[in-house]
Amino acid sequence: MDDLTQRQIDILTSIIHEYTETGEAVGSEIIEKKYKLGVSPATIRNEMVALSHKGYLQKTHFSSGRLPSAKGYRFYIKNIMKENELSTVDEVAFKHSIWDERDKEYKMLSQATRILAEKTGLMSLVTTDSGDLYYSGVSNLLKMDEFMNKAITRAVFGRVEEIGFWSEILKQAYLIDEDVLYILGQEDFRDPMFDVCASVFGEFKTPTLKGIIGVIGPKHISYEDVVTKVRFFSKLIEDITRSQEA
Numbered sequence: 001m002d003d004l005t006q007r008q009i010d011i012l013t014s015i016i017h018e019y020t021e022t023g024e025a026v027g028s029e030i031i032e033k034k035y036k037l038g039v040s041p042a043t044i045r046n047e048m049v050a051l052s053h054k055g056y057l058q059k060t061h062f063s064s065g066r067l068p069s070a071k072g073y074r075f076y077i078k079n080i081m082k083e084n085e086l087s088t089v090d091e092v093a094f095k096h097s098i099w100d101e102r103d104k105e106y107k108m109l110s111q112a113t114r115i116l117a118e119k120t121g122l123m124s125l126v127t128t129d130s131g132d133l134y135y136s137g138v139s140n141l142l143k144m145d146e147f148m149n150k151a152i153t154r155a156v157f158g159r160v161e162e163i164g165f166w167s168e169i170l171k172q173a174y175l176i177d178e179d180v181l182y183i184l185g186q187e188d189f190r191d192p193m194f195d196v197c198a199s200v201f202g203e204f205k206t207p208t209l210k211g212i213i214g215v216i217g218p219k220h221i222s223y224e225d226v227v228t229k230v231r232f233f234s235k236l237i238e239d240i241t242r243s244q245e246a
Contacts, residue, residue: 003054009080010037011047012056016068016076019220023145025065070184073198073219077182083228094119094229095236102240105209109237110134112213116233120215120226125199127166128211135160137215146196146218155193156216169201170212179203179234180227181212185219195219200226202234206241213237 004012014035015026028044031037037044048066051057056072068076086094097115101107109126117124117137125135138157141147147156159165172181183199186192198221201214214230215221 004051004056004075007037007039008047008051008056010035011044012051012068012072013076013080015048015057015066016072019068020222023218023220025060025067027065068219070188073184073223074182077223077227081224081227083231084224086228086232091232094232098236099240102244105241106132106134108240109211109213110136112233112237116213116215116229120217120221120229122215122217122221122226123160124213124215125160125166126211126213127163127170128209129167129170131163131167132211133161133163133166141217144218152193152196155191156197159191159194160216170210180231181214200230202230204234204238204241206238206245208245209237209241211237 011031014031014037018026018030018034028041028048031044032039032041039047048057051072052059052066055069056075057066058069059066094115098108098111101111109128109132113124113126113134114136117140121137121140123135123137123141125133127133141156142153147153169181169183179202181201181203182188183201185197186195196219197216198219199214199216200221200223201212203212204210213234215226217226
């Protein structure tokens with residue numbers, strides 16, 4: 001796959017799993033001890049250096065460990081990740097949570113935003129091509145270490161309310177032939193302040209309503225879980241809207 005050896009793929013995958021679990025930079029010793037890849041810490045260190053040179057890992061200023069880069073995450077999401085499945089119980093509960101609000105579009109979107117934030121533990125956001133913007137879960141972010149930094153928190157909340165930015169993201173979603181849009185770190189947020197952040201969005205599109213729903217959180221979120229829920233809610237909004245249009 002791409003320009004990576006199988007050993008490098010295994011190491012990158014292990015680093016992403018460890019970073020998802022701890023939120024901290026990952027060193028070679030923990031990979032050797034915990035993930036049992038059958039190679040020495042020195043070999044892992046060498047491969048981590050190679051992965052960094054190829055752009056799949058990045059070094060932090062505060063630790064000797066490494067973090068997955070946006071490129072590393074995109075490789076993992078495209079080639080390695082297996083999405084979790086929603087249980088039937090969750091599907092029914094999610095649908096019922098917004099079904100009663102189906103007659104009023106703004107209530108349905110606002111409720112969907114609230115429930116997605118509640119079920120992911122992240123901030124959730126919906127924007128439409130008519131300029132509507134709904135978000136929920138501010139308190140979820142304020143509990144996370146990455147957002148204890150006031151400068152980062154101010155930047156994120158300022159960006160959340162920046163309608164023009166989300167309008168551009170919405171346009172991107174329509175141009176990309178995929179049903180999930182990933183915004184990863186400073187590369188996609190267009191500002192180094194957002195390097196610790198990530199967003200996952202799903203598109204909904206009907207004759208009367210077009211938009212995206214998704215979440216904002218730290219870059220080490222569990223994409224396997226989050227993507228499944230975002231995908232389900234975007235499809236649910238689309239299905240409910242179409243039923244109202246019929």
